[in-house]
Amino acid sequence: MxxxxxxxxxxxxxxxxxxxxxxxxxxxxxKNNINLPPGSFGWPLIGETLAFLRANWDGVPERFIQERIDKHGSSLVFKTSLLGDRMAVLFGPAGNKFLFGNENKLVGVWWPYPVRKLFGKCLITIRGDEAKWMRKMLLSYLGPDAFVTHYAATMDVVTRRHIEVHWRGKEVVNVYQTVKLYAFELACCLFMSLEEPNHIAKLGSLFNIFLKGIIELPINFPGTRFYNSNKAAAAIRAELMTIIKARRVELEEGKVSSSQDLLSHLLTSSDENGRCLSEKEIANNILLLLFAGHDTSTVSITLLMKCLGEHPDVYNKVLAEQLQISDAKEAGELLKWEDIQKMKYSWNVISEVMRLNPPVTGAYREALVDIEYAGYTIPKGWKLHWSASSTHTDKDNFEDPAWFDPSRFDGSGPTPFTFVPFGGGPRMCLGKEFARLEVLAFLHNIVTNFKWDLLIPNEKIKYDPMPTPTKGLPIRIHPHQI
Structure with a gap:
């Protein structure tokens, strides 16, 4: 074999x-006289992909970029080859500003083949007017206005139920594995009104396989991670298509409303010309949002709990802020959008967690024309990469960058384009507000119920492709004495 x-x-x-x-x-x-950025394309076919992946597996994704900055002597850009494509890596605030500010002008969204193949035609893989329309359609359901009306209370209900089932009465909890259940259950509930535990568990297990092939060499043979991920994506789509078809029938029969959830919204929305998303496009976009709601939030919450376990003084300040909010409410009263706005210190803590370990280490673009940048030419068709990890850990952007310090976000916060966990420009993460509300709702409920001890001090973080404690962050929890 x-x-x-x-x-x-x-x-x-x-x-x-x-x-x-x-x-x-x-x-x-x-032309031979093009002044390309300094750097190396590495080995045939694989380029410098293995070094790129190794840095992620070792938990230091910024190492790949720093080593090439040191080697090639460029402080703004270098060339490389990753996942089969020639690429220019732009780093630092200047690179971020250039790419975010030139979307659909000099650069367009692009992702490596595994991402395009696995997600299909959806918001992150299309460009131009179609992308603007699709983003507008999704934003009407995921923007701040939607959260003001009902999301905070719904998230609070799901969070309380999750804590009662999976945390209350337990002595030891594996945070990553347990929070994954919470984040996926919440996404299924809010996006598709899906609450049946076995159905959610089935989809969740497929997502665990799907995630592993997103940033991999696209070797589509049995036994490879990309092959398994591709099969899992097909199985998830099949499940989603069944749900979509059933919902369409329910809408036609008047059994559900067009505003029930994101799925109903997508099935009943159209552009000014009457064009609607196809069922396959809806499935692809829900796949994308389930991925975002499931995985990026999971790692943010997990690493937040790790940091609070490592810094008791920070935990105490977060607890004080959250108790002040809960003490002002009636017994059993749910969180409101106004309560979320009061969690200023807590959000500073979460921001510092994302600075040290951004859920998504960076993203990609494609040069739409020949680009002149920092004295070099980046040819049309080349791919471009920006890195949140390297920007967040650069001492020129943050003093003593390895130190955990939520006060960095007091006042006006960091210098523009130095803190970019959600990207920027027209392609800024669509789910930023969703993630903010989700993490804060969970934080409120977990700290007002428990304190905890880390069972593996200094547990290593690896990026595969997102930052995850190697053992899942096992903790011993202690309920507050009432």
Whole structure:
């Protein structure tokens, strides 16, 4: 079996190389006098991908960029090859500002093949007017106005129920595994009104497989992570299509309203010309949002609890702020949007957690034209990468960057374009407000109920592709004495 797999992989690599040689020969030749950024394309086919992935697995994604800054002597940009594509890496506030400010002008959204293949046609993989329309449609349900009306209370209900079932009465809890259940249950409830535990568990187990292939070499052979991820994505879509078709019937029969949840909203919305999203496009976008609601929030909450366990003084200040909010409410009264706005110190703490370990380490663009940047030319068609991790850990942007210090976000906060966990510009994360509300609702309920001890001090963090404690952050919890 191993021999067959190795032979298949070798044939794939040879075919891929020959295809790239053919593609390169048929491209218009690049003038020899183009002043490309310094750097190296690395090995044929794989480029510098292994070094890029190794830095993530070792828990220091910024290392890949810092090593090349030191090696090539450029403080703004270098060239490389990642996941089969020639790429220019722009780093620091200047690079972030350039890319965020030139969306749909000089650059357009782009993601490596595994992301495009696994997510299909959805908000993060399309450009231009279609992307603007799709973003507007989703934002009408995920923007701040929607949260003011009912999201805070719904999140509070789901959070309280989750804590009673999965935390109350327990002595030891694996935070990452348990919070994954919470985040996915919440996303299924709010986006699709899906609450049946077995159905949610089935989708959740598929997502755990799906996640592992997102940033991987696209080797689509049995046994590889990309192959397994692709199969899981197909299974998730099949489940979503069944849910979508059933909901369409319910809408036609008047059994549910168009405002019930995101799914109903997408099925009944259209642009000014009457165009609606296809069922496949709806499935792809819900897949995207379930991924965002499931995984990015999970790692943020997990690392938040890790930091609070490591810094008792910070925990005490967060607890004091949250008790002040709960003490002002009637017994059993749910959180409101106004309560969330009062959690200023708590949000500073969460922001510092995301600075040290951004849930998404960076993103990609494609050069729509030849770009002149920092004295170099980045040819049309090249890919561009910006890194939140390297920006957040640069001592030029944050004094003593390894130190956990929520006060960095007091007042006006960090210098523009130095803190970018949600990206920026027209492509800023659509779910920013959703994530903020979700994490704060969970934080409010967990700290007003429990204190905890970390069972593995200094547990290592790895990025695969998101920052996760290697053992899932086991803790011993202590209920507050009432």
């Amino acid at each position: 191993i021999q067959i797999l190795l032979t298949s992989v070798l044939l794939f690599i040879i075919s891929y190389i020959l295809w790239n040689v053919y593609r390169t020969r048929n491209r218009k030749s690049v």
